[in-house]
Amino acid sequence: MPRPELQAPPEIFYNDSEARKYTTSSRIIEIQARISERALELLNLPDDGVPRLLLDIGCGSGLSGETLSENGHHWIGYDISQSMLDVALEREVEGDILHGDMGQGLGLRPGVIDGAISISAVQWLCYADKTSHEPRMRLKAFFGSLYKCLARGARAVLQIYAENMDQSEMIMTYAMRAGFSGGVVVDWPHSSKARKAYLVLTCGPASLQTSLPKAKGEDGEMCSDEDGSGDDENQTVGVYERNRPRKKLKVNKKGKSKGKQWVLKKKEQMRKKGNEVPPDSKYTARKRKAYF
Amino acid sequence: MRLLTHNMLSCNIKGVTNGFPLKLEADKWVTKEVDLNADFLRGVFPKIEWPALVAAARALDYGDLPEQADGSMLTSEDFLRRFHHALLELHVEEGALVCPETGRKFPISKGIPNMLLHEDEV
Numbered sequence: 001m002p003r004p005e006l007q008a009p010p011e012i013f014y015n016d017s018e019a020r021k022y023t024t025s026s027r028i029i030e031i032q033a034r035i036s037e038r039a040l041e042l043l044n045l046p047d048d049g050v051p052r053l054l055l056d057i058g059c060g061s062g063l064s065g066e067t068l069s070e071n072g073h074h075w076i077g078y079d080i081s082q083s084m085l086d087v088a089l090e091r092e093v094e095g096d097i098l099h100g101d102m103g104q105g106l107g108l109r110p111g112v113i114d115g116a117i118s119i120s121a122v123q124w125l126c127y128a129d130k131t132s133h134e135p136r137m138r139l140k141a142f143f144g145s146l147y148k149c150l151a152r153g154a155r156a157v158l159q160i161y162a163e164n165m166d167q168s169e170m171i172m173t174y175a176m177r178a179g180f181s182g183g184v185v186v187d188w189p190h191s192s193k194a195r196k197a198y199l200v201l202t203c204g205p206a207s208l209q210t211s212l213p214k215a216k217g218e219d220g221e222m223c224s225d226e227d228g229s230g231d232d233e234n235q236t237v238g239v240y241e242r243n244r245p246r247k248k249l250k251v252n253k254k255g256k257s258k259g260k261q262w263v264l265k266k267k268e269q270m271r272k273k274g275n276e277v278p279p280d281s282k283y284t285a286r287k288r289k290a291y292f
Numbered sequence: 293m294r295l296l297t298h299n300m301l302s303c304n305i306k307g308v309t310n311g312f313p314l315k316l317e318a319d320k321w322v323t324k325e326v327d328l329n330a331d332f333l334r335g336v337f338p339k340i341e342w343p344a345l346v347a348a349a350r351a352l353d354y355g356d357l358p359e360q361a362d363g364s365m366l367t368s369e370d371f372l373r374r375f376h377h378a379l380l381e382l383h384v385e386e387g388a389l390v391c392p393e394t395g396r397k398f399p400i401s402k403g404i405p406n407m408l409l410h411e412d413e414v
Contacts, residue, residue, distance in 0.1 A: 051332040053296070053339075074332070074380075076297050085404055096297040100407035104414050107304035107407060109312060112339045141414075145304070 003163065005127045007070060014060065014081035019093075022061035022087055032119060035159050035196060036067035039117040042157040042185065042200050042213060052114035056095065057102055058121020062088030067119070076113075078102055090202070105136030108149035116146060116156040122199075125161045126167050139171065143178035150203040156180070158199040168197065168225040175201050187216035260285035293405055295348050296379045301405075303391035303398075313344035314389035316351040316397070321384045328376045334366050336374070349378040359377055382389040 004013050010137055021028055038107050051072045057066045061084050068075045075095035079085050080102075090098050125138045146156055156237035162168035172184070180273025186192035192253070200212055263285035270277045303311025340407075346357045356374050358365070365371040389398040389405055398404050 043341055051329055052302075053336060061388070074296065076300065089402055089404070096293050097404055098293075098297075098407050099404050101409070103410045106302050107302050107305045108300050109341070112300050118306075149300075155395075 003161075005124055005163070008119075009214045010129075011080045011082070012082045015175035016083045016086075018062060019081065019083040019087045022063060022084070023090070032063040033067060036064035036117065038187065038196070038216075039119060039159055040067055040071060041199060042198055043115045043117065043155050044145060044213070045115060054111065054254050055106070055108075055113055055146075055156075057116060057146075058124070059088065059093075059095070059097060059117035060084040060119075060121075062093035062095070065093050065095045066091070068272070070076060076108075078106065093142050099231070102142045103201065104148055104242045105141040105145035110148050111151045112152060113149045114151055116150065116158075118156070118160075119160040120159060120161055122158045123162050123167065124283075126163070126170060132249045135170075136174070139174035140177070143180065145173045147178040147203055152194075152204050154203045156199075156201045156203070157180075158198060158201070160197055161198065175199060179203070182214050185212055185215045189215065190215050194215060231256040259264065293384045293400060293403055294380055295345060295352075295382055296336070298348050298384075298389070299345055301389065303393065303396070305368075305391060305394055305396060305409060308391065310391045310393055311391055313347070313392065315339065315392060316348045316384065316387065317390060317397075318387040318400075319383060320386040320399075321352050323377075323381050325381055326328050326376075326380045328372065330366075330372055333372055333375055333379070336364065336379075337366060338410070340379070343366045345378060349382065352382050354382060356376055386412075 002278040004010075007013055022032075023029075043054075049072070054068055054073050054075045056075050056077040057070060057077050059065050059075075062077065063086070065077050067077055077093070078100045079087070079088075079093050079097065079101065082099065084139075085097055085099055099128065102121070122142070125142060128135055143173055150156065160168070160171060162171065168184070176181070180203065182199065182201040185200050187196045187197045187198070219288050264280060265283070267277050267280065298316060299316065301312075301314055303314055305311065333373050342361050346359060349357050351357070354377070356372070357378055361371070361375075383403060384400055387400045389400065390396070391398075
């Protein structure tokens with residue numbers, strides 16, 4: 001069975017019978033709850049008991065939203081599948097749910113959201129379902145609108161099922177371009193079944209407060225089908241920064257860089273010509289810091 | 293859909309520069325009681341566009357919100373109760389959200405607004 005994203009667009013794949021599993025399968029329910037708890041933990045909200053306004057992107061049947069409600073938060077959910085939203089209605093979720101397409105942008109005012117989670121949804125943006133769907137445009141619209149609506153310093157934790165490294169990197173690239181800093185936390189990296197990748201993104205520049213949390217994982221110990229509990233922690237964290245271009249070295253025709261000698265020579269030439277040239281000192285032609 | 297969510301939504305049709313606030317047309321709405329949390333209200337207040345909230349509440353026949361509000365009113369129990377009621381206890385079940393610039397209607401059905409844009413609106 002190929003992965004869901006290769007079978008049909010999400011609004012068609014998540015039809016009534018598929019959506020039904022999210023009410024009846026205790027295994028699916030348990031896994032989703034576990035992932036949602038972890039995502040909320042990674043959001044690193046202040047531990048002050050004050051309810052926050054969060055987003056649940058790809059909220060589907062409302063399972064992840066329930067985790068948010070259980071922790072006292074208000075949330076707004078987005079999903080593209082009417083069938084899944086109907087299940088959420090049946091569950092009588094406490095958050096407000098919207099029928100929308102994250103690839104079209106979230107349509108929220110700037111800086112109003114305290115945090116966002118997404119469980120197994122964002123990778124759907126990488127697949128072109130209609131001729132008008134350009135994954136890059138959709139990723140750009142999604143991350144751009146997400147960045148805009150998050151309050152400064154707020155986090156977005158997106159658990160994704162990327163098909164391969166290329167997809168993972170593409171998603172990360174668009175997140176960085178939108179202005180996010182952050183990286184990927186991979187829980188249980190050595191278990192193909194239990195492995196879960198979370199994009200932990202912060203709205204705003206990286207700082208000490210936004211260092212990535214430790215991933216869950218075990219060295220050599222067997223993992224069961226579902227996420228086992230473990231005390232050992234393996235760091236499997238990749239950090240991405242927005243690419244800051246380094247200052248280019250000035251290079252002459254022969255390929256040599258214009259170093260100190262060249263500068264001193266030029267200054268001497270200018271002096272001979274009679275130009276006013278500042279005296280040479282230990283600071284002349286000193287290498288400057290990369291970002292000046 | 294509660295008015296908290298309505299207050300955050302903006303029309304993102306391509307080319308629209310001022311898509312906020314979406315006009316609320318409500319055909320059916322209900323009241324669902326929710327515990328009042330003053331901390332949340334005080335925290336969310338600075339983010340609320342007050343005139344939009346007042347207008348939306350009026351669309352649901354709730355006119356008890358003051359025309360203008362500022363942070364000092366958050367100490368008043370009475371104000372908090374009204375703010376709480378309008379923001380979190382009124383649920384729109386059927387109706388529509390209307391883009392102020394294009395007039396495009398986003399229908400609300402069973403409490404869920406359909407914000408899907410058409411191909412030419414993206």
